[in-house]
Amino acid sequence: MSTHTTKKEYFDVVVIGGGAxxxxxxxxxxxxxxxxxxVEKNRSLGKKLLLTGNGRCNITQAKFDNRQFxxxxxxxxxxxxxxxxxFGPVETMAFFENSGLRLKTEKDGxxxxxxxxxxxxxAVLEKNLKKNGVKIFLHQNVLGFELKDKKVACVELxxxxxxxxxxxxxxxxxxxxxxxxxGDGYQWLARIGHKVNSPAPALVPxxxxxxxxxxxxxxxxxxxxxNLIQNDQKINLGTGKIIFTHFGLSGPAIxxxxxxxxxxxxxxxxxxxxxLFPALNLTxxxxxxxxxxxxxxxxxxxxxxxxxxPQKLALKIMELAGFEHTRKIHSVNKPERTNLARLMKSIRxxxxxxxxxxxxxxxxxxxxxxxxxxxxxxxxxxxxLFLAGExxxxxxxxxxxxxxxxxxxxxxxGKHANHPRK
Numbered sequence: 001m002s003t004h005t006t007k008k009e010y011f012d013v014v015v016i017g018g019g020a021x022x023x024x025x026x027x028x029x030x031x032x033x034x035x036x037x038x039v040e041k042n043r044s045l046g047k048k049l050l051l052t053g054n055g056r057c058n059i060t061q062a063k064f065d066n067r068q069f070x071x072x073x074x075x076x077x078x079x080x081x082x083x084x085x086x087f088g089p090v091e092t093m094a095f096f097e098n099s100g101l102r103l104k105t106e107k108d109g110x111x112x113x114x115x116x117x118x119x120x121x122x123a124v125l126e127k128n129l130k131k132n133g134v135k136i137f138l139h140q141n142v143l144g145f146e147l148k149d150k151k152v153a154c155v156e157l158x159x160x161x162x163x164x165x166x167x168x169x170x171x172x173x174x175x176x177x178x179x180x181x182x183g184d185g186y187q188w189l190a191r192i193g194h195k196v197n198s199p200a201p202a203l204v205p206x207x208x209x210x211x212x213x214x215x216x217x218x219x220x221x222x223x224x225x226x227n228l229i230q231n232d233q234k235i236n237l238g239t240g241k242i243i244f245t246h247f248g249l250s251g252p253a254i255x256x257x258x259x260x261x262x263x264x265x266x267x268x269x270x271x272x273x274x275x276l277f278p279a280l281n282l283t284x285x286x287x288x289x290x291x292x293x294x295x296x297x298x299x300x301x302x303x304x305x306x307x308x309x310p311q312k313l314a315l316k317i318m319e320l321a322g323f324e325h326t327r328k329i330h331s332v333n334k335p336e337r338t339n340l341a342r343l344m345k346s347i348r349x350x351x352x353x354x355x356x357x358x359x360x361x362x363x364x365x366x367x368x369x370x371x372x373x374x375x376x377x378x379x380x381x382x383x384x385l386f387l388a389g390e391x392x393x394x395x396x397x398x399x400x401x402x403x404x405x406x407x408x409x410x411x412x413x414g415k416h417a418n419h420p421r422k
């Protein structure tokens with residue numbers, strides 16, 4: 001009769017989670033000779049990384065200095081100031097370029113590999129892991145941690161226990177659960193004693209109640225102003241591209257605004273006002289319509305609007321403004337023209353909800369930052385535990401901000417968790 005004996009392995013640093021933050025942590029932890037293990041539940045590393053930027057991988061955001069970068073992260077952004085000073089966008093770009101990856105900076109400071117292939121970014125990370133001798137455990141489920149004297153003693157996997165001086169937890173959030181981001185890390189950290197602020201989908205499309213919006217499915221507009229309206233208060237959400245879908249609205253402008261929309265939804269009913277002419281104020285738009293109508297008296301209003309918008313949207317604007325599709329421009333009086341201008345400056349729709357984690361790019365919420373050292377990312381609950389990436393209550397808009405958070409926190413944990421065994 002045989003008895004099963006759990007294997008034991010010993011390392012200087014164990015990193016749990018083989019995404020962007022975890023790989024960066026393992027690279028820098030192993031840079032000076034530490035014995036490092038990287039544990040990943042999937043059969044390969046960087047599964048979610050390959051999806052970023054629609055497969056192009058928006059590595060970072062290079063338009064702003066560190067202080068401005070932090071402002072784009074909202075209330076929690078200042079937490080990252082020290083770590084970003086050590087490893088920000090400049091250092092990130094240098095890291096990848098020194099590893100042989102050619103980069104390009106596009107509009108609005110978005111940085112991509114010149115090849116437009118996320119696979120090339122992953123290849124750089126894997127090359128560095130291999131060069132530094134990091135031992136990689138793939139397709140491994142973490143069953144739990146053993147704690148002794150406010151320290152993590154070991155992590156238990158399917159068939160072994162791994163012991164280390166330091167541990168890095170970089171298991172991601174709950175967005176794109178098909179990639180393995182199922183929120184496991186939140187549960188483990190809560191058991192250890194960490195406060196976990198409720199995870200919520202962020203950078204996600206939104207569901208709209210108004211049924212007519214489905215008729216516009218597939219239409220995209222490049223320059224739409226967004227305003228959030230709640231209790232007669234208006235908040236400017238910026239301007240950008242939106243896409244009409246079968247469930248509501250998507251596109252970069254919507255996705256970037258989704259976190260604020262979600263926060264207000266928790267307080268009550270929310271409306272979005274779509275401004276189709278953000279570059280003109282109401283008076284200027286009225287004047288434009290007056291001049292255009294004078295020079296197009298004989299044509300249908302439908303033909304005029306279809307010259308500005310996709311025809312389906314032109315017809316929908318007419319319906320919402322109370323015009324029949326056969327209406328001639330010459331018959332539109334001044335009050336009707338003013339009403340049309342007001343509508344195009346503020347088409348109001350009712351927000352139902354944000355879509356779920358399956359559609360979210362990142363997770364909002366996570367480990368309370370008061371319980372984490374901002375310079376080292378060391379846990380204040382378990383003294384040899386470090387936290388990186390989406391497990392932290394830290395997220396930003398689209399445009400390379402969230403991957404930079406991963407690189408920055410991964411670097412900080414790797415550098416400070418590195419204590420080679422004597």
